[in-house]
Amino acid sequence: MANTITSEADRADQGLGYAVNGPYYDVIFPESVRVSLTDALGRLVSGARAVAEIGPGTGVFTEALLTSLGPDGEIFAIEPTRIMRAALVTRLSRIPAAADTVTVLPEDALTAEVGIPLDAVVLFNLIMHFSPEQRVRLWLKWAGGLRPGGLLIMESQHPQTATAVPPSVIPGGMLGRHRYDTLARADIVGEDLIRWVMTYRTWRDDELIREETAEFDCHVVSDETLAAELSAVGLERHPAAPEGIQAWRRPKAL
Numbered sequence: 001m002a003n004t005i006t007s008e009a010d011r012a013d014q015g016l017g018y019a020v021n022g023p024y025y026d027v028i029f030p031e032s033v034r035v036s037l038t039d040a041l042g043r044l045v046s047g048a049r050a051v052a053e054i055g056p057g058t059g060v061f062t063e064a065l066l067t068s069l070g071p072d073g074e075i076f077a078i079e080p081t082r083i084m085r086a087a088l089v090t091r092l093s094r095i096p097a098a099a100d101t102v103t104v105l106p107e108d109a110l111t112a113e114v115g116i117p118l119d120a121v122v123l124f125n126l127i128m129h130f131s132p133e134q135r136v137r138l139w140l141k142w143a144g145g146l147r148p149g150g151l152l153i154m155e156s157q158h159p160q161t162a163t164a165v166p167p168s169v170i171p172g173g174m175l176g177r178h179r180y181d182t183l184a185r186a187d188i189v190g191e192d193l194i195r196w197v198m199t200y201r202t203w204r205d206d207e208l209i210r211e212e213t214a215e216f217d218c219h220v221v222s223d224e225t226l227a228a229e230l231s232a233v234g235l236e237r238h239p240a241a242p243e244g245i246q247a248w249r250r251p252k253a254l
C-alpha cells in the first residue's frame with residue numbers, strides 16, 4: 001500500500017483508505033467514543049467564537065460543536081478527502097444552524113487558512129496521519145492560529161507504543177435488514193508506524209453478506225511525545241482536560 005507520504009485524500013481518490021471506510025463511517029462509529037468526545041467538547045469549547053475542526057470526516061463532531069458555540073460563533077471544517085466532505089456537506093445542509101455558521105474548506109491541515117484568531121482547534125481521530133516532520137508544521141501552524149487562551153484539542157492515541165493489536169470486533173449499528181461491524185487489527189510496519197487493517201462487515205441475520213477492507217498506515221504518538229511537541233511550540237497543558245483528552249492552551253503571554 002502507499003506509505004504516509006501520499007495523503008489520505010489522494011489515497012481515497014485511488015479507491016483506498018477513506019474511499020472504502022466512508023460509506024460505513026457513521027454506522028460503525030463506536031457510540032461510547034462519540035459520547036465521550038462530544039462531552040469533552042461541551043466542556044472545553046462552550047461559548048467559543050471561532051473553532052477550526054481539522055479532518056471533521058462526515059461531521060459527527062461538527063454537529064456536536066454547533067451546540068457548544070457562543071452567539072455569533074463559527075466553525076471552519078477543514079476536510080480534504082472528497083468522499084468524507086460529501087458526507088459532511090450533506091449532513092450540514094440538513095442542519096439549519098449550520099447555514100451561517102460552518103465554512104467547509106477542502107484544503108488540508110497544512111495549507112488551509114482561516115484568517116481569524118481561534119478559540120479552539122479540534123483534531124479528533126486524525127493526528128496518526130501525520131509524520132513527525134509533518135507534526136512540527138502542524139503544531140506551529142495551529143498553535144500560532146490560536147488566540148491567547150485558545151486550545152488545541154485531541155484524544156490520547158491508542159496504542160501508545162508501536163505494538164501489534166490483535167484482531168477484535170467493534171460492534172456497529174443496524175440499517176434496515178443489515179447489521180454492521182468492524183474487524184480491526186494493527187500490525188507493526190516500521191519505527192513508530194503501525195498499519196490498521198479494518199474490515200467492514202455487513203450481516204443479514206447470521207449471514208455475512210459483504211466485507212471490504214481498508215488499510216491505514218498510522219504514526220504512533222504517545223502522550224509523552226505529544227507533550228514534548230506541544231510544549232516546544234509554547235503550549236501549556238489545560239489543567240482540567242477530561243480523561244483521555246489532550247487539551248493544550250496558548251498562554252495569555254505567548
Ligand SMILES: C[S@@+](CC[C@H](N)C(=O)[O-])C[C@H]1O[C@@H](n2cnc3c(N)ncnc32)[C@H](O)[C@@H]1O
Nearest residue numbers: 008055056057060081084108109124125126129
Ligand atoms: C478517522 S477520520 C476522523 C473524522 C472525525 N474527526 C471524527 O472523529 O469522526 C480522519 C479524517 O481526517 C481527514 N484527514 C486526513 N488527512 C488530513 C489532512 N492532512 N488534513 C486534514 N484532514 C485530514 C480524513 O480525510 C478523515 O476525514
